[in-house]
Amino acid sequence: MNLLLPATAPRTTSTPDPSPSPVLPEEIGEAGDAFWTWFTGWPLHVLVILVVGVLVLVLLRRLISHVTERIATGKPATEDKRAKDRVRRSPIVGDAIGIANPLASARRAQRARTVGSVLNSTANIVVGVMILLMVLTEFGFEVAPLLASAGVAGIALGFGAQSLVKDFISGVFILIEDQYGVGDVVDLGSGADGVIEEVQLRTTQVRSLDGTLWWVRNGEILRAGNRTQGWSRALAEVRVPVDADVDVVRTALGRAADAVAADPELSDEFLEPPSVRGVDAVTDFSLAFTLHAQVRPGMQWEVSRALRRAAQDQLRRVDVLRTDVIASDEA
Template structure:
């Protein structure tokens, strides 16, 4: 037999480490692979584990902070000094819940994207890949998106700041200014658009970025204002007393009266025309209740002025004719029997 054919067996007998394993590798090769894996595990593997662990801890910490921020929003703690007013009513509760959900969702998504991207890049760098092309590509994509979706980014950022600043919420009556040109009740608040239903029932979708200014008519407190134009020659002191009497009657109402906050105010002469003098009656009310209070004030003002015989501006002749008609009605006292206006009886 050829001696060369017997060489491997002789080598195997002399060097046991050269005998093949079931996987086809020699013991020395197995030891080398194990050593290489150990070095990788103790070096690169540990670094990868640390990166993933730190990323998970950072993300967990951010979620805890986000939860605290959203709870802060729900509690209504801000600088307006009207958090107590916003704690009541189902609309206020829905508003706080929607703000918390939206802000929490945005912050959680942002934190996940930022932390996930950083962890991904660090992992690639640890395993030896060049991350410079990824960073350059991300920059190019960011610039392209910034130029191509400027309005979308503007709407998104405006929505985020609107929610954080609590400019308005579900149930508020707002006027969103000349840019959007819409006024009505807020039905839904999103990061890109706000849904507003006007007095005619039309639902408007207003992009947040188009709102150059926002007037909120139902936040904190409100004012019910009623202007009354009485006859030019009416006794203004008497008229002021009657307006205060009308406000007191509204304040005594078991339902409407609960919405009044503070005493009513009757200001001086607001306007003077050739046949009328205008006075203003105002009272502070709970938010979103100024319109109901103003309607009740008008009814009360009309009743007290009619009972006192004080005509509105330009209505002197009509009131005199109406009084004459009432006096001449069947069963009513005759003009001779009826007491004259402005005279004392007995």
């Protein structure tokens, strides 16, 4: 017997749809608007502050480096500037300034680069602090208490290190004003008299004639006498017996001055011809005359010695010097 089973529907299995549900354009627009709303807030402000701050700092450093390198390398001035200088300066003064020191170029470079380094460091600190404060403001921090705390700390630090700050500020002005440099013969007071060996922002090193190396704090320098800046003056004092003929002595000393000026080894050191002044002093036993000449910086001592030697030789020839004086000089 055959049993007829009811027909059953075929079993079907559901398969997931491989394509995701479509994102509506409205949702994309809302996400984009939310992102731009967030980005145009503090992130964009911070980014602009950083970019502008870095650009300002780079421009400042490039400007400082450019100016200081021009000064350090001594790039020639323009023709107009040269023409103005020629009109304003006399030939002697111009030549003296041009040959101020054998180490003038190195000194100018040292001064310019040192000042440039200080200015670069100052620019880094100022711009960096401004960027930091502006960024903190964008993050919602109150910078007023920070500024007040920094002011109090700065005042305390200033009182504690005021001598150090004074030394550095004085050193900067010494370099900017070119009061003295390496190789100059100076008198800084308090026994610091000699040749400059090094100029730093805090101290100046002076080597005295006896070999002592003096370390002088720049903030303690109240006066500075520079004997080798621009030009120098050679002075040679000559004393003759009080009964000597003044005209004969002046003529003899004039020949001595001319002889030194014509000396091949010293002729290039003169910026003006040497001359003889009249009687500078009278005592019971002698008359004092002075030979003087404007010379290149640092050469006044050599020229003065040569003038004294030549004066003694000429005075011997006219029998002005006594025999006992000649003997004592030769001894």
